[in-house]
Amino acid sequence: MSEPLDVRGLQRRLAEFAAARDWQPYHTPKNLVSALSVEASELVEIFQWLTPEESARVMDDPGTADRVRDEVADVLAYLLQLCEVLGIDPLAELSAKIDRNERRFPRSAE
């Protein structure tokens, strides 16, 4: 799998994966945002009973670390597929949002 590790390359692989399994009819924007929120909740489930301190050490346990990494991948997969079907460039949107927030939220006094 010598595909480059960039967002566009991953989107292409995800699109080919879905097409090869005839999953595109399921991938309406409405369904993809539902799936995205379900995967985000599976991340929350890992943390729901932890104290803040325990949550900061969550990667110390190899089994839990694997679950976290797996759910992060799932969230990103649905986010990139949503952006693909809607024609949104997620990195450009985030960059523009940070620009807006830098104007909106003042820094702490230094």
Next chain:
Amino acid sequence: MSEPLDVRGLQRRLAEFAAARDWQPYHTPKNLVSALSVEASELVEIFQWLTPEESARVMDDPGTADRVRDEVADVLAYLLQLCEVLGIDPLAELSAKIDRNERRFPRSAE
């Protein structure tokens, strides 16, 4: 804002943004996954009463398209901040996940 549009560059800008506002104490992994799930739900809210067909045309309305882009940016922002505090490389995790899924789910018969 000539920062390169890559994930590492965005993570650095998000970290500097949070540090300049003394927000790091709030950014426990537990809180960041909650915030991620809340932003994912704000995306769901845009689509919740739409038919599948209406959801496919959601970018036709400029106001709704702006809301969708804004929420996509928020989801990505919290996902990247979570990965930063946990030491996870999201693109590598997604690539590895696609590799696993290609072995796990057979293609449709051709």
Next chain:
Amino acid sequence: MSEPLDVRGLQRRLAEFAAARDWQPYHTPKNLVSALSVEASELVEIFQWLTPEESARVMDDPGTADRVRDEVADVLAYLLQLCEVLGIDPLAELSAKIDRNERRFPRSAE
């Protein structure tokens, strides 16, 4: 409003409310569960940056207490409407679930 404060009475009022506004076509089970999860996330949003201790005092601030009560009502509203369209008795289901859990999870040693 002398309606009795029971689940059946509230379900009847919610059904009449939706019917009087022609909202039933939107109230598919799929849409109602999305709306339920969105309202649950609006509750999470109130708590997302709080410490455990701050979260325990959330009702001390009258404005925040009103937001919490309002979101609790919204979650219950969609849960009851979902149960209405699916023919589920939520109190009976919860009672049966507690019965099952009492068999499944042993008590702490006394």
Next chain:
Amino acid sequence: MSEPLDVRGLQRRLAEFAAARDWQPYHTPKNLVSALSVEASELVEIFQWLTPEESARVMDDPGTADRVRDEVADVLAYLLQLCEVLGIDPLAELSAKIDRNERRFPRSAE
């Protein structure tokens, strides 16, 4: 199990269940709203790839119907436990909310 099927009785059983297993320290309002949102998402997961029409027939399959009933019970369990720890009467809040909404949203022309 001759407990009456009312909200107060179910809240009492849930409180005794948690106390007997020493689970109260985990039941901060912050954790309970996270758990509530996770259970709501488990309901969404059942419906995420269904068409509106398929979602309306979800109770026709006995296995899926059992999953839906089980998740409904879980959502209600966490909602009632949250209300218990915060001193909120969920039925009274919903009734008051319906009153407000009846003033806020006009009926369709008749």
